[in-house]
Amino acid sequence: MSTEHLMGVYNRAPLEVDRGRGARLWGKDGTEYLDCVMGISTNALGHAHPILVRAVKDQADKLWHVSNIFKIPGQEALADALCEKSFADVVFFTNSGTEAVECALKTARKYHSANGQPERIDIYGFDGSFHGRTYGAINAAANPSYTNGFGPPMEGFHQLVWGDREALEAAFRNPTTCAVILEPVQGEGGCRVTPDEDLRWMRQMADEHGVLIIFDEVQCGMGRTGKLWAHEWAGMTPDIMAVAKALGGGFPIGACLATTEAAKGMTPGAHGSTFGGNPLAMAVGQAAFTEISRPETLANVNEIAGYLKQQLHGVAQRFPDVIVEVRGKGLLMGVKLIPNNREFMGWARDEAHLLVAGGGDNLVRILPPLNMTLDEAREAVERFEKACEFARGKLAA
Numbered sequence: 001m002s003t004e005h006l007m008g009v010y011n012r013a014p015l016e017v018d019r020g021r022g023a024r025l026w027g028k029d030g031t032e033y034l035d036c037v038m039g040i041s042t043n044a045l046g047h048a049h050p051i052l053v054r055a056v057k058d059q060a061d062k063l064w065h066v067s068n069i070f071k072i073p074g075q076e077a078l079a080d081a082l083c084e085k086s087f088a089d090v091v092f093f094t095n096s097g098t099e100a101v102e103c104a105l106k107t108a109r110k111y112h113s114a115n116g117q118p119e120r121i122d123i124y125g126f127d128g129s130f131h132g133r134t135y136g137a138i139n140a141a142a143n144p145s146y147t148n149g150f151g152p153p154m155e156g157f158h159q160l161v162w163g164d165r166e167a168l169e170a171a172f173r174n175p176t177t178c179a180v181i182l183e184p185v186q187g188e189g190g191c192r193v194t195p196d197e198d199l200r201w202m203r204q205m206a207d208e209h210g211v212l213i214i215f216d217e218v219q220c221g222m223g224r225t226g227k228l229w230a231h232e233w234a235g236m237t238p239d240i241m242a243v244a245k246a247l248g249g250g251f252p253i254g255a256c257l258a259t260t261e262a263a264k265g266m267t268p269g270a271h272g273s274t275f276g277g278n279p280l281a282m283a284v285g286q287a288a289f290t291e292i293s294r295p296e297t298l299a300n301v302n303e304i305a306g307y308l309k310q311q312l313h314g315v316a317q318r319f320p321d322v323i324v325e326v327r328g329k330g331l332l333m334g335v336k337l338i339p340n341n342r343e344f345m346g347w348a349r350d351e352a353h354l355l356v357a358g359g360g361d362n363l364v365r366i367l368p369p370l371n372m373t374l375d376e377a378r379e380a381v382e383r384f385e386k387a388c389e390f391a392r393g394k395l396a397a
């Protein structure tokens with residue numbers, strides 16, 4: 001057994017994962033790790049959460065898959081729950097984040113087409129954003145490292161500089177603009193938080209000019225920032241939103257949420273998916289969403305995030321030779337480093353048995369489960385500090 005027959009698209013860490021429980025992962029050699037990657041903010045309730053395990057087992061005995069040509073009660077129930085707790089009126093279920101983004105992009109273009117304005121095709125994304133790996137998604141983010149070599153750019157996709165209000169204003173005023181797409185808090189790009197007042201201004205401009213706002217909350221949504229949706233902090237709402245990662249608590253599920261108005265072009269035959277919204281996924285999704293959207297879970301995120309932020313700022317002060325800054329929102333935390341972030345991840349893993357994720361701008365991301373305990377958070381800080389000490393030694397050598 002080796003990686004020989006796997007397409008070589010990943011730089012894999014030399015860690016064979018065997019099993020997990022809560023915030024812990026065990027390697028095949030028995031080493032215990034504290035997991036602050038969580039499948040990149042996907043296992044939001046930790047590994048092997050008993051409620052999710054139960055939901056999979058119960059549903060596995062009953063029914064896994066039927067075609068979407070039939071009514072699927074689990075879909076209706078999860079869509080009801082999502083709409084009750086969001087701006088949305090309708091939901092399309094997918095198997096992944098990138099498919100949720102595809103649905104969002106298609107919904108936006110179809111909206112203008114249904115309105116008799118098929119010329120409105122221009123979709124504006126931002127540098128440092130990440131929307132997934134399908135063609136629409138890589139073009140929407142327009143990050144050259146994901147688009148290079150994959151043929152000509154798709155027509156109607158444009159990238160703006162994050163934070164450049166003038167350029168964004170021009171985009172809103174362009175009569176062929178369809179939508180803007182952004183992550184309220186960037187994940188892969190480096191935990192950059194769009195200011196609340198910018199989001200409110202975007203809503204106002206979008207309304208004035210008939211442009212749709214698409215939020216990609218695949219990573220920052222589902223309680224990660226301490227509110228169910230990241231945009232709630234700004235007191236505004238998008239027209240369309242892509243969700244995934246934590247929605248299935250580790251089981252592959254995505255969803256595209258929209259208002260009735262924004263989804264008006266999505267009529268029978270306009271879109272579809274074989275596996276999207278299958279009964280097995282919906283059973284886990286309902287269980288995960290119920291747990292994550294509980295006020296107690298969100299309160300815990302805010303408590304643990306407050307503690308970690310304060311402690312990590314302390315670590316940053318003690319290690320100015322290792323840490324540049326601490327940023328992010330809630331439990332989507334980024335620590336910008338002086339040593340190479342990939343190298344640091346290896347040190348944290350091997351020397352402190354702490355798993356952290358990489359990120360753009362030479363960051364490591366700390367993405368604990370939303371139900372992390374204060375004791376586990378203390379341990380995470382201790383282990384992070386240990387990794388910093390090791391890094392200091394390496395830098396001095």
Ligand SMILES: *Cc1c(COP(=O)(O)O)cnc(C)c1O
Nearest residue numbers: 096097098130131132187218219
């Ligand atoms: C992970 C991610 C995606 C892509 O999700 P996949 O399930 O890998 O397709 C899209 N957008 C954001 C913000 C993400 O973090």
